[in-house]
Amino acid sequence: MEFGENIKKERKRQGLTLEELAVRSSVSKSMLSMIERGEKNPTIQVASQIAEGLGVTISYLLGENQKREVVVIRSGKQLVYKDETTGIERHLLSPSFPTKGIEFILNVIPPMQETGVFPAHKSGVKEYIYVSDGRIKIELGHEPESYDLEAGDSIYFEADVTHRFINPSNQECRYYLVIDSSQLT
Template sequence: MSDTDLAQPPQLGEALAALRAKRQLTLDALSQRAGVSKSMLSQIERNQANPTVAVVWRLAHALGVELSELLEGAKPAQSGIEFVPAHATPSLASPDGLARLRILGPIELAGQYEWYELIVQPGGVLASQAHEPGSREHLSVLSGELVVETGGQRQLLGLGETARYAADQSHAIRNPGPELAVGLLVVLHA
């Protein structure tokens, strides 16, 4: 954070107005819920008032969001490119170490949409317990071969092929071939 970032407090107006609209609340209704005057709310939304932490907390509580969500929504939109070097991409390994997931998606989308680069050594397996009901996975093979097993079914995938399947039951992805297999795995949580 630069000194210029610290010189100005966050401008909550746009974030507050958007959250209020999303919840279909009038200024009057939010005023009653939060215990903040309607004129103060109007001034905050127009960035003409700087609310105290207590007022921001009451507004967040009345809107049913975390304080951080209201403050994060007040940050200026990011411009440019967010760069993540390869060495900074987090990864997870299977218990036997033969399968590895490189986490490609941003952490703020975890639990909604997740995408990974899946790298599986010959004979390796990535076994997963059931995700929440309605969850689905999409697996596309970039090199080698992978087998998806779910619900008593098995599907072999080769280069360029994709499988889409229910992930709300135990499932596994295996490398049956003699060479390294790489795929893109997208998880859509319900």
């Protein structure tokens, strides 16, 4: 699987051992090894932990690293990551430019599912969310503050805290997410 291969390439490019990445990402060495070999497909939460441990985005690890200033991504050609366990889908709607630091994403959470806890991003990363369909509960921090949003609602937060997204309803939740890491140095 390309995702696992890209993790291994990035890990080696940074001169990290599996043990070092395991510590940085809080993902076990054995799990990382299985993912790198394509034997295991990580959940979105684990993929996020690995990306954070490497200091890159999930989209970057999926192979979206075009360098042109004008990029058209045709319908049906966006990169989609589907969590086989929960059915959660992550659709990258924009190109991922690691140096520009902006990602535009559509997330789809099936009824009564959740993402699990995402690790805190580096200080300076911001997330903007707009709920287009359904309902979502967002928990921020280790002693979580909880925010309930419905279709048409939006939220902004500094993403240097753990965060979790929960669909508490019997209908699919669709929300648009902009991750802004452009202020990182």
